[in-house]
Amino acid sequence: MNDSFFRKIESKTGVPMEEVFALANAIQYADFTDERQMRQIIRKVGKLANKDVPQHTEDELVRSILKNGKSVNLTDIQGMLGK
Structure with a gap:
């Protein structure tokens, strides 16, 4: 991806790409059985x-994630938040 693509996303969303990448990384390596980590991720998405x-x-959200015992992605959490 080129830099101008990311700049366009930043200008439309107001969210620095570094924060988006940090969240994606946190989700990718999260322990979905750890309640504390799930709460941190949910707060970051919010x-x-x-x-x-x-x-x-x-x-x-935490109960649902822990009950299902599976990973979730940013879209799943946004959907749960009604965004």
């Missing part, structure tokens, strides 16, 4: 989406 994640929603 922050990047500029959306407040109420405690009860965070709790539901």
